Amino acid sequence: MYFPDISPYSYLKGASEPGTLNVGWLHPEHPFPTGSPSEQTLVKILVLCRYCVNQTRGTHHCYFCTDHPRVVQVQSDQGIICLGSAEIRVMSRAGKVYAAPTLIYHYMKNHNYRPPNEFLEALDEMDLQKLERFE
Numbered sequence: 001m002y003f004p005d006i007s008p009y010s011y012l013k014g015a016s017e018p019g020t021l022n023v024g025w026l027h028p029e030h031p032f033p034t035g036s037p038s039e040q041t042l043v044k045i046l047v048l049c050r051y052c053v054n055q056t057r058g059t060h061h062c063y064f065c066t067d068h069p070r071v072v073q074v075q076s077d078q079g080i081i082c083l084g085s086a087e088i089r090v091m092s093r094a095g096k097v098y099a100a101p102t103l104i105y106h107y108m109k110n111h112n113y114r115p116p117n118e119f120l121e122a123l124d125e126m127d128l129q130k131l132e133r134f135e
């Protein structure tokens with residue numbers, strides 16, 4: 001499942017606001033920008049993975065991991081989170097919406113994927129404490 005960053009989201013039509021943009025739909029055939037994510041960025045992504053959307057029954061594997069179990073699991077404060085079967089949404093203050101697979105956490109942490117600046121800025125702007133209060 002590959003989509004270029006900042007292309008219009010079209011994967012699960014009807015399940016998203018019009019104007020939603022893709023981020024982090026990587027594939028080995030397409031090189032991606034790299035960088036080291038901050039710990040704070042990763043924590044935020046992981047929180048969003050707990051509030052994921054578009055859960056599907058199948059699980060996408062990481063195409064970049066070849067030598068260990070390919071279903072990606074992450075230990076969080078709230079228990080084990082299985083990545084690869086749902087999406088997260090990041091909303092900017094200006095009203096832009098970004099759709100990323102939950103695997104983006106793993107891509108950033110383990111494969112140094114660097115999402116576009118506008119996505120990182122929108123993530124910075126999000127107040128996740130507000131999100132946690134809904135629990």
Ligand SMILES: [Zn+2]
Nearest residue numbers: 062064065110
């Ligand atoms: Zn991987």
